[in-house]
Amino acid sequence: MNAPLTPSRDKCVVTLDRSSAERVVHYGEGFLRERFPEGTRVIYPPPPLEALPDVKQAVRHALARPEGCDPLFALLKPGMKVTIGIDDISLPLPMMRTPDVRQEVLEVVVDLLHDYGVDDITIIVALSLHRRMTDAEIRRMVGPRIWREFAPDRLFNHDAEDRENMIHVGTTEADEKVVLSRWAVEADLCLYVNVNLVPMDGGHKSVGVGFCGYETLQAHHDPETIAKSKSFMDPAASELSRRIDRIGEIVQEHVNIFTIETTLNNRMYGKQLGFLAKNEDTWTGTDELAFKSLKWTLDKLPPKAKRAFLHKVPAEYGVTGVVAGRTEPVHEKTLEACWRQYCVPVQGQADILVSGIPYLCPYNANSIMNPLLVHCTALGYFYNMYRGKPLLRNGGVMIICHPLRDEWHPDHHPSYIEFFHRLLPETRDSHKLQRKYEKIFAEDPAYVQMYRYGNAYHGVHPFYMWYWGESGRLNTGKVICVGATNQRVAEILGWDTAVTIDEAIGKARSFLADPDASITLLHHPPILMTDVT
Amino acid sequence: MARKTAAFYDLDGTILHGSVVDHYLYFAKTDPSLPGRVRRLAETLVKAPYYKYIDYLDRLQFNHEFYASYAGLSEDRLAILGEALFEKVLRKKIYGGMLELLKRDRQAGHHQVLLTGALDFVAQPVARYLGIKKVVANRLEYEVNGLCTGVLRPPVMAGPEKANWMREYAHEHGYDLRWSVAYADDAADLPMLSMVGRPVAVNPDARLLATARSHGWPVIHIEVSKSWTRDAAREAIELGKEGARRVREETQRRGPVVARRTLGLLGDVASGVRTWARGNE
Numbered sequence: 086m087n088a089p090l091t092p093s094r095d096k097c098v099v100t101l102d103r104s105s106a107e108r109v110v111h112y113g114e115g116f117l118r119e120r121f122p123e124g125t126r127v128i129y130p131p132p133p134l135e136a137l138p139d140v141k142q143a144v145r146h147a148l149a150r151p152e153g154c155d156p157l158f159a160l161l162k163p164g165m166k167v168t169i170g171i172d173d174i175s176l177p178l179p180m181m182r183t184p185d186v187r188q189e190v191l192e193v194v195v196d197l198l199h200d201y202g203v204d205d206i207t208i209i210v211a212l213s214l215h216r217r218m219t220d221a222e223i224r225r226m227v228g229p230r231i232w233r234e235f236a237p238d239r240l241f242n243h244d245a246e247d248r249e250n251m252i253h254v255g256t257t258e259a260d261e262k263v264v265l266s267r268w269a270v271e272a273d274l275c276l277y278v279n280v281n282l283v284p285m286d287g288g289h290k291s292v293g294v295g296f297c298g299y300e301t302l303q304a305h306h307d308p309e310t311i312a313k314s315k316s317f318m319d320p321a322a323s324e325l326s327r328r329i330d331r332i333g334e335i336v337q338e339h340v341n342i343f344t345i346e347t348t349l350n351n352r353m354y355g356k357q358l359g360f361l362a363k364n365e366d367t368w369t370g371t372d373e374l375a376f377k378s379l380k381w382t383l384d385k386l387p388p389k390a391k392r393a394f395l396h397k398v399p400a401e402y403g404v405t406g407v408v409a410g411r412t413e414p415v416h417e418k419t420l421e422a423c424w425r426q427y428c429v430p431v432q433g434q435a436d437i438l439v440s441g442i443p444y445l446c447p448y449n450a451n452s453i454m455n456p457l458l459v460h461c462t463a464l465g466y467f468y469n470m471y472r473g474k475p476l477l478r479n480g481g482v483m484i485i486c487h488p489l490r491d492e493w494h495p496d497h498h499p500s501y502i503e504f505f506h507r508l509l510p511e512t513r514d515s516h517k518l519q520r521k522y523e524k525i526f527a528e529d530p531a532y533v534q535m536y537r538y539g540n541a542y543h544g545v546h547p548f549y550m551w552y553w554g555e556s557g558r559l560n561t562g563k564v565i566c567v568g569a570t571n572q573r574v575a576e577i578l579g580w581d582t583a584v585t586i587d588e589a590i591g592k593a594r595s596f597l598a599d600p601d602a603s604i605t606l607l608h609h610p611p612i613l614m615t616d617v618t
Numbered sequence: 619m620a621r622k623t624a625a626f627y628d629l630d631g632t633i634l635h636g637s638v639v640d641h642y643l644y645f646a647k648t649d650p651s652l653p654g655r656v657r658r659l660a661e662t663l664v665k666a667p668y669y670k671y672i673d674y675l676d677r678l679q680f681n682h683e684f685y686a687s688y689a690g691l692s693e694d695r696l697a698i699l700g701e702a703l704f705e706k707v708l709r710k711k712i713y714g715g716m717l718e719l720l721k722r723d724r725q726a727g728h729h730q731v732l733l734t735g736a737l738d739f740v741a742q743p744v745a746r747y748l749g750i751k752k753v754v755a756n757r758l759e760y761e762v763n764g765l766c767t768g769v770l771r772p773p774v775m776a777g778p779e780k781a782n783w784m785r786e787y788a789h790e791h792g793y794d795l796r797w798s799v800a801y802a803d804d805a806a807d808l809p810m811l812s813m814v815g816r817p818v819a820v821n822p823d824a825r826l827l828a829t830a831r832s833h834g835w836p837v838i839h840i841e842v843s844k845s846w847t848r849d850a851a852r853e854a855i856e857l858g859k860e861g862a863r864r865v866r867e868e869t870q871r872r873g874p875v876v877a878r879r880t881l882g883l884l885g886d887v888a889s890g891v892r893t894w895a896r897g898n899e
Contacts (some may be wrong), residue, residue: 312721528725528726534715538840
């Protein structure tokens with residue numbers, strides 16, 4: 086069941102003139118307000134799709150009329166063993182207000198399973214090599230009812246390093262080993278509850294990545310795959326998707342999967358912060374006052390307090406679609422809903438792309454946006470937010486805004502610190518890093534211990550964050566960080582710095598040897614993707 | 619050529635729960651003479667705050683002063699009791715998480731070294747159980763009659779001496795310290811941790827935690843294994859029950875004798891305290 090209306094894109098692309106207002110740009114846990122040169126093109130996210138009025142009803146409808154298979158109730162037999170995989174805290178961003186969509190889906194699904202005599206149910210947070218979620222985080226995500234019934238023995242985090250419970254199920258034609266969680270493989274039915282925030286999510290990635298371990302991730306989380314993915318947000322042109330799909334075929338041979346995918350609209354801000362998604366030329370006096378108050382407050386607070394505040398503000402996302410059934414047909418529909426929400430048609434590439442970097446990315450929920458994550462967000466995610474042609478032309482300059490503090494969460498990102506301060510100063514070459522150091526970090530006993538029993542990202546995760554930017558690094562002539570407070574951090578990343586947007590634009594035009602180089606400002610988040618013609 | 623790396627482990631507080639004081643208490647508790655037993659236990663109890671204080675200031679001085687308590691214990695007995703200490707006490711105190719970590723270190727190709735300020739006859743059985751072939755621990759000096767003098771034989775493994783030993787050992791055997799790893803729980807082991815490229819703080823004290831955080835070292839929190847606490851509680855309850863049963867039986871059979879023995883025991887305690895006081899003077 087999908088909301089049918091596609092919002093108008095008329096006002097998504099704005100060209101600034103002399104009378105245009107200053108634009109607001111994300112700057113870590115704060116904001117910059119800058120005047121851009123005349124002729125700058127600003128791209129805004131499309132307005133939010135209409136949310137479904139009754140999510141549980143939509144879930145019931147999807148389960149009863151699935152894509153490519155019998156209704157869920159027809160697949161159930163009393164006494165069968167069911168494993169339910171759910172996406173982790175990296176989705177959605179920011180966390181959505183409660184009830185989380187996973188809670189609503191789980192409550193419907195668990196009731197249905199019980200009705201048909203299925204009580205051997207295990208729910209697993211399919212986090213792959215991400216950090217383990219805390220009990221409080223899981224409880225918030227699944228809701229108190231599911232938590233009370235299943236935690237902790239039948240609701241827990243996936244552990245890719247639990248060698249006794251990881252099973253090698255097969256090898257692809259390209260010699261990719263497929264190793265999955267025993268709970269997924271040995272279940273009579275594996276249900277997966279997904280939150281498809283961006284087109285990269287979902288599909289075969291849900292089970293094939295969420296339940297896998299390092300050996301399987303190696304097959305596609307590597308510099309070569311990322312460099313060939315143009316972009317990894319466009320599955321049709323993504324080598325990453327191709328490889329994951331190849332693994333997915335093996336997974337499907339061994340796991341009986343029933344997928345439930347959900348899509349959200351992009352209503353990231355509630356009424357109070359809604360002005361942040363608006364064209365600044367249309368701001369009212371109230372918007373102006375609200376922004377000034379917010380900026381004043383955030384500027385006065387220390388970074389830690391700002392983070393604590395911002396991570397507590399949930400998004401007002403509405404559910405726009407629920408599709409269930411076999412993985413491929415379900416995901417096709419999900420992707421359509423994603424394009425409908427995020428895509429903005431844009432004419433022509435940009436010479437200079439400007440983007441603010443917010444306080445949050447998929448890997449720092451309730452944590453710190455460290456320099457490696459800033460890099461991943463800029464050159465990994467934001468550079469790749471296109472379908473077809475990249476928004477930034479080959480060799481163009483990317484200007485980002487972030488304080489770039491040398492600040493790390495020691496319990497969430499321990500291996501990032503060593504990667505950044507020990508390996509990157511030696512080389513920024515992804516292939517060399519992969520060859521020389523990836524295995525050492527992946528198998529490091531201390532990092533494995535912190536991943537398994539603490540709340541740390543796996544030891545190999547910082548490598549992926551670096552590979553994620555491979556395409557962006559290869560195709561971007563230069564990156565300039567505006568407002569960087571730590572020069573050394575920028576040097577390690579290989580970036581130039583500037584104090585103001587004006588200075589950055591000057592440096593970019595000088596680098597391109599073109600005083601008229603075109604400028605495009607990506608006014609996000611909320612998420613948007615470009616269709617460049 | 620493949621890089622040769624080593625993993626260095628501190629023992630007490632890192633691989634297992636407890637400290638060198640616990641080891642001594644076991645030896646004191648099993649002293650064959652009752653007065654000797656009481657004296658050693660009482661002495662340790664009284665000196666505990668002082669030991670804590672000098673350990674905070676200087677681990678080397680602590681080792682010198684604390685190991686003086688072993689004076690008068692026989693070498694043979696200590697060797698035998700070292701095995702018993704492991705079987706009865708230490709084995710249960712090994713952190714479950716450390717067993718897994720040691721296994722992964724071995725798989726990663728690290729040459730494993732137990733580098734501890736504990737005594738050799740205490741460390742050897744632990745290392746043997748864990749499959750660690752190289753053990754470097756403190757050694758006591760003995761007189762010709764086999765009794766311990768209470769003096770440590772050099773080099774005394776504490777603080778910077780551990781780091782010196784690591785440097786020389788790595789140089790001699792071609793280990794690359796930049797990619798070697800060390801695990802410790804106490805700020806006194808900062809020199810040891812600083813010698814390697816990949817230091818890890820395990821259940822660190824406040825000072826080590828602060829240093830680890832400021833240097834971005836990994837910090838592992840391994841909880842005392844549940845089975846150990848459960849076993850210890852069960853053992854304590856059983857011991858208590860057994861003691862109560864024996865006292866009850868004894869009282870029923872020979873009431874006045876028990877009273878005399880109790881008075882005698884109190885006399886021994888007083889004598890032990892007097893001996894300790896005289897020794898300190």
